[in-house]
Amino acid sequence: MRTEPKPTRLDRIFARLDREPVRPVLDVPRMTRHRVVLFGATLSFYLTIVLAVVTTSWLVRFDWQAMLFRPYQQWPGIHAFLDYWVVLGQRGPTAVMVAAWLGWRCWRQHTLRPLLAFGAALLLLNVTVGAVKYGLGRSGPHYATEVGSNEMWHWFQAGSDIFPSGHTANAVVTWGILAYLASTPRARRWLSALSAVLSLSVGLTTVYLGTHWLSDVLLGWAAGLLILLALPWFEPVIATAEAWILVLRDRWLAAVRRTAPRSAPAPVEAPVAVTPCPTADEEPAPVRETIPQSAARATRAPAYLAPGPHSTRSERTPVTPVGSRRPPHPERHPRGSAPAARPVTGA
Numbered sequence: 001m002r003t004e005p006k007p008t009r010l011d012r013i014f015a016r017l018d019r020e021p022v023r024p025v026l027d028v029p030r031m032t033r034h035r036v037v038l039f040g041a042t043l044s045f046y047l048t049i050v051l052a053v054v055t056t057s058w059l060v061r062f063d064w065q066a067m068l069f070r071p072y073q074q075w076p077g078i079h080a081f082l083d084y085w086v087v088l089g090q091r092g093p094t095a096v097m098v099a100a101w102l103g104w105r106c107w108r109q110h111t112l113r114p115l116l117a118f119g120a121a122l123l124l125l126n127v128t129v130g131a132v133k134y135g136l137g138r139s140g141p142h143y144a145t146e147v148g149s150n151e152m153w154h155w156f157q158a159g160s161d162i163f164p165s166g167h168t169a170n171a172v173v174t175w176g177i178l179a180y181l182a183s184t185p186r187a188r189r190w191l192s193a194l195s196a197v198l199s200l201s202v203g204l205t206t207v208y209l210g211t212h213w214l215s216d217v218l219l220g221w222a223a224g225l226l227i228l229l230a231l232p233w234f235e236p237v238i239a240t241a242e243a244w245i246l247v248l249r250d251r252w253l254a255a256v257r258r259t260a261p262r263s264a265p266a267p268v269e270a271p272v273a274v275t276p277c278p279t280a281d282e283e284p285a286p287v288r289e290t291i292p293q294s295a296a297r298a299t300r301a302p303a304y305l306a307p308g309p310h311s312t313r314s315e316r317t318p319v320t321p322v323g324s325r326r327p328p329h330p331e332r333h334p335r336g337s338a339p340a341a342r343p344v345t346g347a
Contacts, residue, residue, distance in 0.1 A: 028113075029180065031232040039229040046222040053138070053163070053215050056150045063213040064148060067141045071208040082205045089167030089202035094174040095122065102181070112242045118177050120234050124227045125173050129164060132223070138163035141210050165212045165220030168203035172224025175199065180228055199224065 029035075052059040072079055087093055102114040139151040143159035154160040175198050179191030203217030 028235055029232045030235075035229055035232065039226065042222055042225050042229060046219065046226060049215055049219045049222065050132075050136075053150050053219075054136075054152060056148075059215050060150045061148065063215050066207060066214050067144075067210065070210070072210060075208075079209075082208055086167065086202060086205045086209065088175075088198065089171040089206075091122075091166075091170045091174070094170065098174050098177065101178075105181075112245060113238060114181050116238045116241055117181060117231065117235075120238060121173050121177050121180075121227055121231060124230070124234075125169060125224070128227065129166060129169050129220070129223050132164060133161040133166070136163050137161070138213075138216075140216075141213060162212055163216050163219060164223050165203055165206060165216040167206050167212070168199055168217050168220030169224040169227075171195075171199035171202040172221055173227050176224065176228045180231060 049059070051057075099115065099118060102118050105114045106112055134155070137153050137155040137157075137160045139145070139154045139157060140159045140162040143154075143157065144151050172195065175195035176192065179188050179195055182188040182191055199221055200217075203212070203220060206212040207214055207217060
């Protein structure tokens, strides 16, 4: 009795993927009124943090208290784990992981929008966060020189580019882009909450390790959120870039097809005529030897030989022989005549 093989879990996953539409309808977020209100509130929070640090307010004092508390000495048991956890905010490893996932989505959905949106978000992150970092020039806790100061305007000192926190902003953008590109509202809500918790935990990890002030983490979280909220304004640019890239791809493929060497067709040899064998009473028909045209061209006399009456065999006119080809024999008689009587010998 033959039994069907039981499908594995991987087979069921691929079977479900095959049932997905080839070109699903993508839900592109728009700049709604709710998003504009969130963008304005986040921008106000961002400016408030910057103003509080520049004016050396209570937030700076709280930064110093958290730094002098030295969390890495209070809870040394989790230090090894948090050394690895903070990698979730580094741009290199996280960008590779997210880009691989979005590249698979591009292949499944036959669109370049996920990767282009991720590239646009990273570009905005580098420009905005990098400009504020080098513009304010705030030193980190390990490079602080005066207790209670805001450690601002140290442009030419080591470690003076930590405000806002790049780890926190990168975690918000890198993991939040998955929520931004989610295909359903429910997935978008869950991924938004997950990216917020993940980015805040990465930021607090930098405070635990003593590499950032607490205000750096708050400003980095607001900076990343501003980029995600502003992405719908760049959707027309992303769509134009996608169309332009596809046009360039089609032109390149057409040029490759035109310049590709075409294989020469195989030479077709002329058919060889087959002459039936003559019977004993019939004279054999003249046999004309037929050779391929390529062989005929190859057997022609070279151009450097002197001209003359010589010609190749294929160029000669066939001559039909006259008469019979049978050799003469004394006992043979011409066709149509009666044989002579044999002499009678003996008694």
